[in-house]
Each structure stands twice: as C-alpha cells, then as structure tokens.
Amino acid sequence: MEKFLNLSSLQRNLLVGSIMGDGEITKIYPNSRRKNHSYREHYGVEQENYRIWKASFFPELFYLTKKSQTMRSKSDPLFTELFPYFYTNHSKQIPIKLLKYCTSPYFLTALYLDDGSLSISKSINHRNKKIYLTPHIFLYLQNYPKEELEVLQQHILDSFQIDFKLNKRRDGHGYILRGTSTDLTYNFLNLLSPITLTCESMYYKSNWGWRLKKEEQKYLVQYPNYQIIASSSSRNKNYSDKEIDEMISLKKKGFKDQEIANTLARSYWSVVYKLRELRNVGIL
Numbered sequence: 001m002e003k004f005l006n007l008s009s010l011q012r013n014l015l016v017g018s019i020m021g022d023g024e025i026t027k028i029y030p031n032s033r034r035k036n037h038s039y040r041e042h043y044g045v046e047q048e049n050y051r052i053w054k055a056s057f058f059p060e061l062f063y064l065t066k067k068s069q070t071m072r073s074k075s076d077p078l079f080t081e082l083f084p085y086f087y088t089n090h091s092k093q094i095p096i097k098l099l100k101y102c103t104s105p106y107f108l109t110a111l112y113l114d115d116g117s118l119s120i121s122k123s124i125n126h127r128n129k130k131i132y133l134t135p136h137i138f139l140y141l142q143n144y145p146k147e148e149l150e151v152l153q154q155h156i157l158d159s160f161q162i163d164f165k166l167n168k169r170r171d172g173h174g175y176i177l178r179g180t181s182t183d184l185t186y187n188f189l190n191l192l193s194p195i196t197l198t199c200e201s202m203y204y205k206s207n208w209g210w211r212l213k214k215e216e217q218k219y220l221v222q223y224p225n226y227q228i229i230a231s232s233s234s235r236n237k238n239y240s241d242k243e244i245d246e247m248i249s250l251k252k253k254g255f256k257d258q259e260i261a262n263t264l265a266r267s268y269w270s271v272v273y274k275l276r277e278l279r280n281v282g283i284l
Contacts, residue, residue, distance in 0.1 A: 004098075012102070015110075016098055016107060017102070017106065017110025018114060021111050022042070022043070024039070026040060027090065038072065039062070039079050040070050042069060048066065049201035092144075093148060105194075108162075108191070111139065113199070115140050118137060118206070119135070121136065130226060132229050133212070135182065135186075142175060144172075160191060164178060193206070208230075212230055247264065257271050
C-alpha cells in the first residue's frame with residue numbers, strides 16, 4: 001500500500017471514488033509486456049471539462065486523450081497495488097478495506113459526479129397556481145451486490161451523517177442508494193459544495209441554486225403565472241417577527257445566507273426562500 005498511502009488524503013479519496021464510479025483499472029493479459037496496471041476513464045464530450053477538473057488533482061498521474069475521450073494514466077505500480085482491492089475474478093467490487101481512508105467529501109464528490117443524479121419531482125397545484133419541486137439524490141451503484149452496498153451505506157452514515165436507503169432496481173444486482181428526504185438532499189449538496197463549486201460544468205447535478213433557476217425557466221414557459229417553490233421540510237414552519245427582524249438585519253450587514261441559517265438554526269434553503277419572499281413584498 002506504499003504508493004497509495006503516499007498520495008494526499010484528497011487524492012486517495014478522489015481516486016477511490018473515481019475507480020468505484022466511472023474509472024477502471026486495466027487488466028494485464030497473459031504474455032503482455034506490461035509489468036503494471038494502468039487507469040482509464042471514458043467520458044462523453046459534454047463531460048470533458050469535468051475530467052479536466054478531476055485530472056488537475058493528479059498532474060503527475062492522469063492525462064486526457066481527447067480523440068478517444070479518455071482520461072488515463074501510464075502503467076504504474078499504484079494501480080497494480082490497488083487492483084486486488086477493486087476486482088475479484090475480474091469483476092468490480094467495492095474496496096471494503098480501503099473505505100477507512102475515505103472520510104473526506106472528495107470521496108463522495110467523485111462517486112456522486114460519476115454515478116449520481118439530482119432528480120426532481122414536481123407537484124402542480126393549479127388552483128393556487130403553484131408548482132412544488134422536490135429534489136432527490138440517487139447513487140446508481142447497481143453494479144455492486146446488495147451486501148457491498150450495505151457496507152458502503154453504513155460507511156457513508158458513519159463518516160458523513162448522510163443516511164441513504166437501499167432502493168430496488170431491475171438492472172444490475174438490483175439495488176441503488178437513494179436519499180429519501182429533502183433535508184438529506186440539501187445536506188448532501190451543502191457538504192460537497194466547497195468542492196463542487198469549483199467544477200462549473202457539473203452544476204446541473206451539484207448546484208441546487210443553479211439547477212432551480214433552470215427548472216424555473218423551463219416551467220414558467222409553460223405556466224407563466226405560476227409560482228415555483230422548492231420543497232423543504234422547514235418551508236411551512238413560520239418565522240417569528242423576531243427571526244424576520246434578525247434576518248433582515250444580518251442580510252443588510254452583509255452576512256451570507258448560510259451564516260444567517262446557522263444563526264437562526266434554520267436550513268439553508270429555508271432562509272433562501274424566506275429572503276426571496278421578503279424581497280418580493282418589498283421588505284428587503
């Protein structure tokens with residue numbers, strides 16, 4: 001494990017998440033002249049900037065061959081070292097013994113940006129002319145057996161306090177990980193945001209504010225007089241006059257929305273929606 005442990009914590013987390021996601025450690029076939037394994041990760045042209053971003057964390061290891069749309073490495077003892085943790089009988093597996101090194105949000109970032117999805121369900125109240133949008137986080141890891149996903153599920157809960165649930169699928173081994181509450185979605189995205197804000201090409205799945213604006217633009221074309229509201233478990237919890245006064249005061253002093261949320265012990269998105277409401281009625 002010498003080569004792996006010589007990587008920085010950031011690199012270890014990003015690399016393990018990437019191999020579990022879209023990455024692949026190449027095989028060494030009989031009679032091959034190669035002594036070591038290598039890495040490759042195929043991508044579509046629309047995700048090229050994401051791979052450029054990811055490779056920037058490994059300047060001495062990864063490079064892109066744009067013609068074949070692949071992020072790759074040369075043969076390296078690092079991947080020979082890692083191969084048995086990720087493959088058994090040449091089938092990919094979750095590297096259970098490496099998870100103890102994966103306690104940084106960079107691990108979840110790679111896993112999510114590779115194999116995750118920010119899905120949005122909608123509910124339309126035509127009487128009140130309101131459209132409610134509810135975001136959901138999915139990790140499409142159905143290529144791994146249920147018992148391995150259960151280990152990963154527990155690891156994510158223990159390390160990041162994110163409580164994913166197993167959800168049945170008809171393909172692969174039959175299960176994925178799914179967030180079952182809006183609080184989980186917002187907590188998950190907030191956890192990753194210091195990292196994902198530096199990768200603009202993936203905002204469609206990592207930046208809820210950006211994605212919400214896109215959804216608003218889409219629905220307001222079809223429903224021009226409707227109000228778009230993002231679901232939140234605390235959305236319907238009324239703010240006291242004292243909280244509103246403090247919120248206005250903090251905002252005028254230049255406090256960021258997250259700082260206001262922390263001060264009021266409210267969720268980030270609840271504060272965002274309330275501030276928007278105050279602006280709409282001319283209070284702020």
